[in-house]
Amino acid sequence: MRLLRRKIDIASPYLNELGLDVDSFIAQLEEWPLRATLPLQSDVRVTVESLKSTFPSTDLAFEELVHKHLHRDRSEVIMERKSALLERQRARNSASHS
Structure with missing residues (x-):
């Protein structure tokens, strides 16, 4: 203490x-x-x-509200990041082949 x-x-x-x-x-x-x-x-x-x-009011319990970020749908963000990564990889590959 x-x-x-x-x-x-x-x-x-x-x-x-x-x-x-x-x-x-x-x-x-x-x-x-x-x-x-x-x-x-x-x-x-x-x-x-x-x-x-x-x-806005919420019906979430305290623990649900505090940990809400753990349960949100992140699939769109993950897809965008994968797409950006693939795009960077393609750009590097085309630059190295030039």
């Missing part, structure tokens, strides 16, 4: 800039399990709360 606190102390100026309430966060480290939400500075919390209504 001391090592973690030292690291947080080192990073606290950056964490403050990001809107984290560092003192509350350090106090929460005594609790287990850790909370799912980070303690934000009050002005940052107000901004976050005001922006919530601009996002």
Whole structure:
């Protein structure tokens, strides 16, 4: 726990800039399990709360939402990358045969 606190102390100026309430966060480290939400500075919390209504609601559970990227369909991206790789290989082959 001391090592973690030292690291947080080192990073606290950056964490403050990001809107984290560092003192509350350090106090929460005594609790287990850790909370799912980070303690934000009050002005940052107000901004976050005001922006919530601009996002569509979701029926996903917390874990599903956090790991949503693991379940998305990437087949189109993979196909495009393979196509680009083949195109580069063809260009190299034609350049080496010239």
